[in-house]
Amino acid sequence: MDSNCPHNGSIHCGDCRMNALCLPIALQADEIERLDRIVERGRPLHKGDYVYHAGEPFRSIYAVRSGAIKGFTVNNDGVEQVTGFYLPGEIFGMDGIGHPNHINAAISLETSAVCEIPFARMEELSTQISSLQRHFFSLMSREITNDQQLITMLSKNSAEERIATLLTSISARNARRKLSGTRFRLPMSRADIGNYLGLTVETVSRVFSRFQKLELLDVDKKEIEITDFDRLKAMANT
Amino acid sequence: MDSNCPHNGSIHCGDCRMNALCLPIALQADEIERLDRIVERGRPLHKGDYVYHAGEPFRSIYAVRSGAIKGFTVNNDGVEQVTGFYLPGEIFGMDGIGHPNHINAAISLETSAVCEIPFARMEELSTQISSLQRHFFSLMSREITNDQQLITMLSKNSAEERIATLLTSISARNARRKLSGTRFRLPMSRADIGNYLGLTVETVSRVFSRFQKLELLDVDKKEIEITDFDRLKAMANT
DNA sequence: CGTCAGTTTGAGCGAGCTCAACGTGAGTGG
């Protein structure tokens, strides 16, 4: 297998293009190796494959190496609530920490590769490497502040503001990975976007059309080109 | 000062009525003492006093000993978003972990007492006491799942469902503290409730009136009596 | 007694939902 292929299952943390994003900066080379030894690299996931189901025993957290993952809960009426989209270099699965089982489920939105990090061994390792413990606290806290931003958005912002915010967020996360911040493919469906943002599919579709008419975007199905980033940014809540 | 007074500033963790709620069960007596030594007990807070401001350097997390605390963010337009209400035995301030400064602010809704737990010392202690580390991960993860429940509510539930859910949540948290789950005083204003639940004050007020007409509640300003718990629970999303 | 923050109630409006129809493209089988 080509060692540069993003789905490559045998690559090590030290060589992974994403390591600047998912590992703490301050880690020593020998510490990276110790971490590398506990990370399990699964086979590629296809669209629709579950990483884990709700209710499944919590064993691990995960890092996205390639593709895109959707996290969601299902409430007692069977209604799905999308809680986040995870792109390469991002960590997910922290909902299970402190519970015996996963509260959420996670599913692959396209062909993806993830690293599985067994939590018990991670916990143990982080008592020995304090920068790793700090990194973990930090990741979870970032998850909290992310959720709180979503809460603010759901409770205060209009449909247009919500969608502008999502697009600028994805743009920024792509830029962080040295990809284009203005031209990208949305990995999720309109239904997922609507579910995440508390809107119906129809509203999402209408807002995309309106943004195109306003010459903020060029939309071709899932391919997005942001043609007026500043104006889009001004509509978002950040 | 009376050692049973809930605002008493000199009580130790080992004697605190709340310790079953805020400490990990598995802690040994000597470990409790080590924790106790790092906890700082401030003077009582009055209504409107800040525990910490947004932007303030992050030093500590906090446990509520008595009273009630409101956590909130202020976005760039100066609009407030309430992110949570914290009752005795609950931990707050975790938004600052992993950031140099607090993202949120926290304010006292009534006369309250809080324990301040310097985070750096806590972090250090939890490398030594693994059940404390696990407890911390667990607290943060509970904060995440709480936030996600709120997200689901904001994105899927009607005004009536949201308010029914808040009331049953406060009821359950009172019951956990061996207080009445059907008769209690709401520590927060209608405006705070509305802000938290993504509703206007008027809507909150109307729903309370409607619930009273439906004989679910007896409302007298902030005093609430739940007169038909089962029906209220059925309206809530849990 | 006046003031002021918090709450309640009413009347009208509008953003986003519901319901319905139609368009589009990928996959499948004849």
Add this chain to the structure above:
DNA sequence: CCACTCACGTTGAGCTCGCTCAAACTGACG
């Protein structure tokens, strides 16, 4: 190669829940 299906996306028309604006009430506190 076309016909068919099925998931997904778009567009339109009408309705509704919760918002906005306005006014009046309550009680705490100087």
